[in-house]
Amino acid sequence: MTLQLKKRSEAGKNQVDKLRAQQIVPGVIYSKGNEAVSVSVVEKDLLKAYETYGTSSIFKVDIDGDVQQVLIKDLQMHPFKNQILHFDLYLIDMNAKIRVQVPVVLEGRDEIRVQPSVLIQMINEVEVECLPADLPSEAIYNVENMEINDQVLVKDLDIASNDKLEFFIDLEEPVAVLQEPQEEVESDLEGENMDAADVPTVSEQEAETEEN
Structure with missing residues (x-):
């Protein structure tokens, strides 16, 4: 799709x-080396572009007949309205590297096979630099066959082997880990506490001995 924009003078x-x-x-x-240009767009068209391309995919815009390629840098949302x-x-x-x-x-x-389990994701984005034509839209890893306590590292992501990308994050950094459900861990701890409560203290043992 090509997003239709209009230059605006309203301030x-x-x-x-x-x-x-x-x-x-x-x-x-x-744009680098140029003054910012004020524009406007139909909200539903912008929302569609954002849902399609996010902030890491290049797409075309038509600015009063001038077609250019852009990335969405930021969207400012209303604090409580869907606006x-x-x-x-x-x-x-397209001839200059970008960092995204x-x-x-x-x-x-x-579809994670080990159940029950909880997948905890620590990193939602990885920063890379490359030419626009080499920019990946996503960094993917399939977690279906993970075992409990398995970790996904940055180097495990599909884009890590792409030598056209320069990474600005340690490739050994953990992205996600598969763990047992927290409720089960808490339940086990509660059971241990109950068992400990059933064991008489030294003072209780001494009092029982005196009674006998």
Whole structure:
């Protein structure tokens, strides 16, 4: 898809509020070495682009007839309404390297064979640098066959073997771990505490001896 944008000259809270009332979102496009350009977009179209591309996939925008390639840099959401207040895009030079946070996707969460178990994910994104054409949209690992206490490291992700990427995170950093459910651990501890409570203390033993 190509996202249709319009350059805008409106400034100030009143003008911006008028746009939002029409379900049009104000935004800015940034590019290296150039001034930022104020633009606007139909909210539902922007939401569709965000759901499709996220913040790590390059896509096309048409700015009053000028087609460019961009990344979504940021979306500002309303604190309690389902509404986008503002957006930032970054204009991409296909010949210059870019540094991007790539989302980590753990596939097979619902098919993990060891049950009961809890998959704990510690890292949701990994930062990489590369040419735009080499940019991966996701960093994937399939967790279906993990065993209890198994760890997924950054080096286990599918993009780790891509020599076109420069990583800005330790490849030995843990991404996720499979553990036993916490309720079972707490239940075991409660059982141990109950067993300990059943054992008489020294003073209780002495009192029982005196009675006998």
